[in-house]
Amino acid sequence: MPDNLTKLLSDAVEAPHRLPCAAAMAAHEKGVLFEYAGASEPSGIDCNSIFWLASMSKAVTATAALQLVERGVLTLDTPAGDWVPELAAPVILEGFGDNGPILRPARQAITLRDLLAHTSGHGYAFGSDALGRYVKQAGLPPRSSGTRASYNLPLLFEPGSDWHYGIGVDWAGAVIEAASGQPLDTYLEEHVLAPLGMADTGFTLDTAQAARRAPMSRRDEDGRLEPMTMLAPTTRPEFVSGGGGLYGTPRDFLCFLRMLAGGGVFEGRRILAPESVQTMQQNQIGNYRGGWITSAQPRITRDFDLLPGMAQKWGLGFAINPERSAEGRSAASVGWAGLANSYYWIDRARASCGLFMTQILPFADPEALALFRRFETTINTRLDGCADS
Known part of the structure; x- marks a missing residue:
């Protein structure tokens, strides 16, 4: 398996305009199964190179929230407005009139559970034409400014009444700050x-x-990769983005995944109680469907469905596949992604996990997704073969 996987990955970064770089790692309860890192640039990368984790940050922030729930400082049904003034009187965007956005007060309070499960009504401008229009009309600064005001968006629906991927986990980070001091x-x-x-x-x-x-790249409409510059964040922003602001290495993030795959423990250090890990990986959205994005800004993301054809659910930090996936991921496993085309999974039944990371915009890059899925399929097939032998 290692030789075949290494060739699969190295071919992708060496071929023109496939991937600028790639890192892939997998582990189970006995340790690391596989690792690879490579780049098309001569300088190369390794599994200690720094990647923008983007929305892979969400599960880390959710872990912190669950720690405070364990300590009795918060509950999942805590009204978020009790801790964060901006969330105390949420408003819903109903449309646009001659005088600008039409807003009405929400009837339901936003809870911490809503923020973590994407049922708060928050969205992203890249996933909602209405929010993109609101940002322009309201003159809000871009989220890249790192300002608190850039997150002050209206809701798309009543809290708890639907699922929509958005900035809720960023506001959960603000709840964590207020509750922890x-x-x-x-x-x-x-x-x-x-x-x-x-x-x-x-x-x-x-x-x-x-x-x-x-290295970060952008794929143009003709499928060609062009280098792009993203300034390294060297100073702390006004508003720390718990939903997408982390940078880190593949090796670091695999430690985090192994902790969750191990029921909250990694190398003898307990981070979460087993009950908290179980709660994170349970459906929190009822009959709603999760794990998808409809693009409103194609330069940032394409339309995305993590596991096409499956009615996915959402826990507290990641998507849940209720059925066995085409890649062989066990039913009731979890996984998600980061905007620069990084993806991961945690297979509960196998106590295994893996990640595939590159740095390309827009999100849901076909080359990256195809390679991630082949990588996961190979790992799961190998694990099943070991179990049968």
């Missing part, structure tokens, strides 16, 4: 990242870390 980055460092040995994961990069960043 610590900035989110400080809390995560002390209670999640440092205990897991994730020394290269954070919201800002020092000079040495910035020099280890994997």
Whole structure:
């Protein structure tokens, strides 16, 4: 398996305009099964290179929230407005009139569960034409500004009445700050990242870390990859994005995945109680469908369905596949992704996990998705073969 997988991955980064770089790792309860990293640039990368994790951050922030639930500081049904003033009187965007956006007060309170499960009514401008129009008409700064005001978006629906992928986990980070009395980055460092040995994961990069960043590219309409520059975040933003602001290495993030695959423990260090891990991986959205994005800004993301043809659910931090996937992922497993085309899974039945990471925009890149799915299929087939032998 390793030789075949290595060739599969190296062929992809060496061929013109397929992938600028790729890192792939997999593990089970006995340790790391496979790792690879490569780039089309001569300098190359390895599994200690720095990648923008983007929405892979969401599960890390959800882990912090569950820690505070364990301690009795929060409950999942805590009204978020009790902790964060901006969430105390949410408004719903009903449309647009001659005088601008039409807003009405929400009838339901937003809970911490809503924020983590994407049932709060929050969205992203890249996934909603209405929110994109609102941002322009309201003159909001872009989220890349790192300002708190850039997250002050109206809701798309009543809290708890639907599922829509959005900035709810960013606001969950603000709840964590208020409830813990610590900035989110400080809390995560002390209670999640440092205990897991994730020394290269954070919201800002020092000079040495910035020099280890994997190259970022954009794929144009003709399928060609062009280098793009994303400035390294060297100073802390006003509003730390718990939903998408983390940078880190594949090796670091695999430690996090192994902790969740291991029921909350990694190398003898308990991060979460088993009951909390189970709650994170249980359906939190009832009959609604999760795990999809409809693009409103094609330069940022294509339409995306993590597991096409399956009515996926959502837990607290990631999508849930209720059935066995085409890649052989066991039923009731979880996984998700990051905007720069990084993807991961945690297979509960096999106590295994894996990740595939590259750095391309727009999201849902066909080459990256195809390679991720072939990688996961190969890993799951190998694990099944070991179990049968």
